[in-house]
Amino acid sequence: LSRSEALRQAVTTGQLVVWYQPQVDARTGGVVAVEALVRWRHPTEGLLSPVAFLADARASGLMAEVTEVVLRRVLADTRRWAEAGFTFRVAMNWAPPELVGGRILPQLISALDDATFPADRLMVEVTEDSFLAEPERAREALLELRRHGVQVAIDDYGTGFSSLSYLRDLPVQEIKMDRSFITPVATDERSRMIVQTTAQMARAFGLRLVAEGVEDQAAAAELLPMGVDVLQGFHVARPMPASEVAPWVRRRQ
Ligand code: G
Ligand code: G
Ligand code: MN
Ligand code: NA
Numbered sequence: 001l002s003r004s005e006a007l008r009q010a011v012t013t014g015q016l017v018v019w020y021q022p023q024v025d026a027r028t029g030g031v032v033a034v035e036a037l038v039r040w041r042h043p044t045e046g047l048l049s050p051v052a053f054l055a056d057a058r059a060s061g062l063m064a065e066v067t068e069v070v071l072r073r074v075l076a077d078t079r080r081w082a083e084a085g086f087t088f089r090v091a092m093n094w095a096p097p098e099l100v101g102g103r104i105l106p107q108l109i110s111a112l113d114d115a116t117f118p119a120d121r122l123m124v125e126v127t128e129d130s131f132l133a134e135p136e137r138a139r140e141a142l143l144e145l146r147r148h149g150v151q152v153a154i155d156d157y158g159t160g161f162s163s164l165s166y167l168r169d170l171p172v173q174e175i176k177m178d179r180s181f182i183t184p185v186a187t188d189e190r191s192r193m194i195v196q197t198t199a200q201m202a203r204a205f206g207l208r209l210v211a212e213g214v215e216d217q218a219a220a221a222e223l224l225p226m227g228v229d230v231l232q233g234f235h236v237a238r239p240m241p242a243s244e245v246a247p248w249v250r251r252r253q
Helices: 003-012 054-059 063-083 104-112 135-147 164-169 189-205 217-226 242-252
Strands: 016-025 031-042 046-048 089-094 122-127 151-157 174-177 208-211
Touching: 003 031, 003 054, 003 063, 016 063, 016 242, 031 063, 031 242, 054 063, 063 089, 063 104, 063 242, 089 151, 104 122, 104 135, 122 135, 135 151, 164 189, 174 189, 189 208, 189 217
Parallel strands: 031 089, 089 122, 122 151, 151 174, 174 208
Antiparallel strands: 016 031, 031 046
16 A cells, blocks of 8 residues: 555544644633644554655545544544533644645634634644735635634744734734744743743734743743743643543643
8 A cells, every 4th residue: 555545544544533732821821722633543653653654645645535534533522621611722733735725724724614613723723835826815715704703823933934914914822932942941931031021922913822842941931021922842731632621621721
């Protein structure tokens, strides 16, 4: 079986699973969101990280199918958690083709046309390269998400084409500072200065700033006085199966 045939089977036979990583309020420790992260439960190779198969999925034209599986899980889990009384948001990752011109956005919008769906609990994380090829269409897509109450985050912030005009012109609510700046924030002075400057800018723009890759208490302690709003990383929690999210959140409360 070629990799792409195996992946096609994985999509149709339910081998793709969605795990979630919690994000907590930097001050209160309360859970404000969880990020959906796809994994492939491979029949012989075990649980595979998306870095091991998303490039193949893209190359073999299967990325939309993969994202559809994730979207269906995210919609079902978001509804279930909202109905259970939880208030945290659920974020999913979209690569540039999902935001502009794909079939994922129309699918999400049609799911949101069901007025009983808690759209304000959903977030989409996009990377800066989503705005390069067709900035006007990308902006339209973000506006459509916003019209439906879905929040938008810029993911991996600082590693891509960090144009300040995106922050000025695009309807985004959140910046996720890339973990390459966050993990060493307590030991590397230049990383610390970048995070601090970004935190000041986020505050000025009224954007929520999420620190990704918080791996230890030293980093968390450094970030709090800078005004970073939300912490995500192994220091808080590793990604976990969907079934473990509600018990984890209850234990935190
Ligand atoms: O979970 P992990 O750290 O292995 O994720 C690695 C990368 O895969 C991250 O950059 C993450 O954004 C990306 N990723 C995880 N799930 C999805 C998904 O459903 N869609 C897309 N486009 N990227 C994902
Ligand atoms: O690119 P994106 O932010 O969507 O990907 C998140 C990825 O980062 C996930 O695959 C997750 O497993 C990984 N991750 C989450 N927390 C940490 C952390 O504290 N340290 C490191 N090295 N990776 C992390
Ligand atoms: Mn992400
Ligand atoms: Na990221």
